[in-house]
Amino acid sequence: MDEAPLAGEDGGISGLLAALRAAAEPSRLRIMALCAEGELTVSELIEVLGQSQPRVSRHLKVLAEAGLLERLREGSWVFYRLARRGRAAEVARSLLELTPAEDPMRELDTARLRAIFERRAQTAAEYFRRNASRWGELRALHADEGEVEAALLGLLPATVDHLLDIGTGTGRMLEVLGPHVGHAQGVDLSTEMLAVARDHLVRGGLANCDVRQADMYQLPYPDRSFDAVTMHQVLHFADRPANVIAEAARVLRPGGRLLIADLAPHAMEHLRDAHAHRRLGFDDAEVAGWFTAAGLVAGPVRHFAGKPLVIVIWSADRSPADLQRPAAPSHLSPQHAVG
Numbered sequence: 396m397d398e399a400p401l402a403g404e405d406g407g408i409s410g411l412l413a414a415l416r417a418a419a420e421p422s423r424l425r426i427m428a429l430c431a432e433g434e435l436t437v438s439e440l441i442e443v444l445g446q447s448q449p450r451v452s453r454h455l456k457v458l459a460e461a462g463l464l465e466r467l468r469e470g471s472w473v474f475y476r477l478a479r480r481g482r483a484a485e486v487a488r489s490l491l492e493l494t495p496a497e498d499p500m501r502e503l504d505t506a507r508l509r510a511i512f513e514r515r516a517q518t519a520a521e522y523f524r525r526n527a528s529r530w531g532e533l534r535a536l537h538a539d540e541g542e543v544e545a546a547l548l549g550l551l552p553a554t555v556d557h558l559l560d561i562g563t564g565t566g567r568m569l570e571v572l573g574p575h576v577g578h579a580q581g582v583d584l585s586t587e588m589l590a591v592a593r594d595h596l597v598r599g600g601l602a603n604c605d606v607r608q609a610d611m612y613q614l615p616y617p618d619r620s621f622d623a624v625t626m627h628q629v630l631h632f633a634d635r636p637a638n639v640i641a642e643a644a645r646v647l648r649p650g651g652r653l654l655i656a657d658l659a660p661h662a663m664e665h666l667r668d669a670h671a672h673r674r675l676g677f678d679d680a681e682v683a684g685w686f687t688a689a690g691l692v693a694g695p696v697r698h699f700a701g702k703p704l705v706i707v708i709w710s711a712d713r714s715p716a717d718l719q720r721p722a723a724p725s726h727l728s729p730q731h732a733v734g
């Protein structure tokens with residue numbers, strides 16, 4: 396994943412003027428506002444803006460060169476997001492604050508973007524609906540699951556009264572961790588996955604575990620509800636991973652722990668189409684940045700060599716003294732019914 400240099404790192408007036416000049420065009424301001432809502436591909440931006448590919452690409456080039464946008468290459472896909480570092484990032488944020496949200500064009504863009512998010516969510520949901528019963532086979536692409544599961548268990552805090560497993564799927568994490576905690580609840584968007592999970596819980600005699608339908612972007616729990624939150628092989632389906640992590644942090648008690656197991660960066664492009672992966676893994680620095688943004692303190696990271704995919708466990712704690720609600724990044728969440 397490469398990031399464009401931030402031209403706006405030039406702290407002087409010339410850097411500021413370059414950033415202002417780059418932003419001083421209606422479509423470019425619209426693009427900046429859209430990229431503040433998530434990491435977007437060129438084709439998604441084309442769809443929202445209704446402009447030709449060369450035109451949108453030219454705008455993106457100007458904005459990225461001025462440091463207002465960051466460009467993330469991942470395999471054959473390129474994502475754009477609002478810059479997060481450097482002086483140009485401050486300029487970008489300030490300009491968006493000054494841009495009226497109730498502008499009709501911006502409202503239309505927001506509605507179109509929401510439709511794109513909605514469609515992506517439906518595509519992923521359809522995939523999970525079709526794959527609910529053979530998800531066990533797909534897990535075989537990864538590193539040794541037993542080793543990863545044992546490590547997750549070892550990383551749980553000593554006493555966990557309430558555990559939440561986000562994207563629980565067929566409930567595997569509940570089976571592994573459930574016997575070691577007071578109560579565990581799994582959430583998933585897919586009712587088919589949840590049906591399989593319920594069956595597994597009954598067969599496993601896990602009376603202290605249950606599942607419910609919920610969207611990871613909008614968990615149906617008050618702040619500070621859980622001692623531990625797990626997310627196993629879920630984050631790479633997220634189009635806004637930072638928002639998912641912020642939402643997980645919100646429901647963690649002060650002193651609670653978030654454990655994420657997912658893939659290290661890889662080049663298996665076909666997983667996007669064949670298995671609805673949105674992201675081809677994550678690097679440690681990127682995840683650490685999301686933890687910090689969500690008000691968490693990053694903990695140990697462990698890598699598990701795979702066949703061929705490498706699994707990583709990232710852990711983070713909510714400070715025991717943290718009684719504030721972590722600041723969630725702005726988001727447009729496709730709203731899903733929660734059971």
Ligand SMILES: C[S@@+](CC[C@H](N)C(=O)[O-])C[C@H]1O[C@@H](n2cnc3c(N)ncnc32)[C@H](O)[C@@H]1O
Binds near residue numbers: 611628632
């Ligand atoms: C690859 S499966 C992993 C399941 C389980 N954690 C495991 O490791 O066996 C990813 C799960 O994330 C769920 N998921 C995807 N998007 C979601 C969302 N927005 N909210 C909740 N669950 C979601 C899917 O339905 C699917 O069950």
